[in-house]
Amino acid sequence: xxxxxxxxxxxxxxxxxxxxxxxxxxxxxxxxxxxxxxxxxxxxxxxxxxxxxxxxxxxxxxxxxxxxxxxxxxxxxxxxxxxxxxxxxxxxxxxxxxxxxxxxxxxxxxxxxxxxxxxxxxxxxxxxxxxxxxxxxxxxxxxxxxxxxxxxxxxxxxxxxxxxxxxxxxxxxxxxxxxxxxxxxxxxxxxxxxxxxxxxxxxxxxxxxxxxxxxxxxxxxxxxxxxxxxxxxxxxxxxxxxxxxxxxxxxxxxxxxxxxxxxxxxxxxxxxxxxxxxxxxxxxxxxxxxxxxxxxxxxxxxxxxx
Numbered sequence: 605x606x607x608x609x610x611x612x613x614x615x616x617x618x619x620x621x622x623x624x625x626x627x628x629x630x631x632x633x634x635x636x637x638x639x640x641x642x643x644x645x646x647x648x649x650x651x652x653x654x655x656x657x658x659x660x661x662x663x664x665x666x667x668x669x670x671x672x673x674x675x676x677x678x679x680x681x682x683x684x685x686x687x688x689x690x691x692x693x694x695x696x697x698x699x700x701x702x703x704x705x706x707x708x709x710x711x712x713x714x715x716x717x718x719x720x721x722x723x724x725x726x727x728x729x730x731x732x733x734x735x736x737x738x739x740x741x742x743x744x745x746x747x748x749x750x751x752x753x754x755x756x757x758x759x760x761x762x763x764x765x766x767x768x769x770x771x772x773x774x775x776x777x778x779x780x781x782x783x784x785x786x787x788x789x790x791x792x793x794x795x796x797x798x799x800x801x802x803x804x805x806x807x808x809x810x811x812x813x814x815x816x817x818x819x820x821x822x823x824x825x826x827x828x829x830x831x832x833x834x835x836x837x838x839x840x841x842x843x844x845x846x847x848x849x850x851x852x853x854x855x856x857x858x859x860x861x862x863x864x865x866x867x868x869x870x871x872x873x874x875x876x877x878x879x880x881x882x883x884x885x886x887x888x889x890x891x892x893x894x895x896x897x898x899x900x901x902x903x904x905x906x907x908x909x910x
């Protein structure tokens with residue numbers, strides 16, 4: 605079992621294009637990445653804690669003396685944004701709604717949900733430069749195309765960082781590789797559509813938001829999971845069964861090996877809301893969704909080793 609001090613790995617997935625992979629990719633243990641130019645670095649996401657973000661910046665410094673001048677936030681969740689403040693000389697780039705949500709939600713450190721975590725001396729820093737559709741960043745002879753999905757999927761503000769010259773796609777949490785997807789703040793239908801959008805890039809390498817670096821074939825299992833959730837929700841709604849009861853008796857089948865299986869009940873809350881006409885990404889009863897995850901997890905805090 606991975607502990608909170610398991611060492612991250614820096615992987616050169618293509619020339620001057622890196623993934624920072626943090627095992628085991630569970631709650632608040634995200635991946636990041638960076639693209640190196642002659643005179644500056646573009647960083648894709650920061651980390652959940654001060655310690656982990658400092659380790660990320662040390663990993664960059666081990667590869668290049670060039671400074672981090674730009675940080676791209678793939679969405680607003682704290683495991684991808686909490687460490688922004690440590691990038692003191694960088695411009696933080698994110699979707700307009702990413703900035704809004706970071707400002708609205710603040711620092712996410714609820715011990716009642718996550719247990720005791722070594723968060724460090726976190727300070728809120730939201731994106732400085734925002735966009736709605738696309739912004740291109742030049743890094744030497746490479747381009748990092750930061751593109752918004754546009755609809756609610758994992759969240760309402762998901763973006764990817766695409767390096768076309770290298771065929772490398774940083775997806776943020778549109779991709780959980782080996783972990784249970786989590787879309788309570790987005791949508792099931794939008795997440796399915798996002799997978800086709802990701803496939804359209806025809807990437808050679810995907811750096812997911814959580815889990816090992818992978819190829820485009822990894823999207824098939826994620827699609828199958830979302831269809832499983834949709835089908836299960838339809839059955840539960842037809843039978844009048846609440847999401848928690850449905851999740852408690854569900855047979856996860858091929859998805860039983862995914863980490864953080866308690867996310868099923870939160871995803872069912874979103875699937876129920878969508879089936880009943882709630883627009884994708886609109887707020888639902890998050891308090892009940894998180895309470896049900898705790899109940900499905902045996903009543904205690906969720907496993908968070910950040």
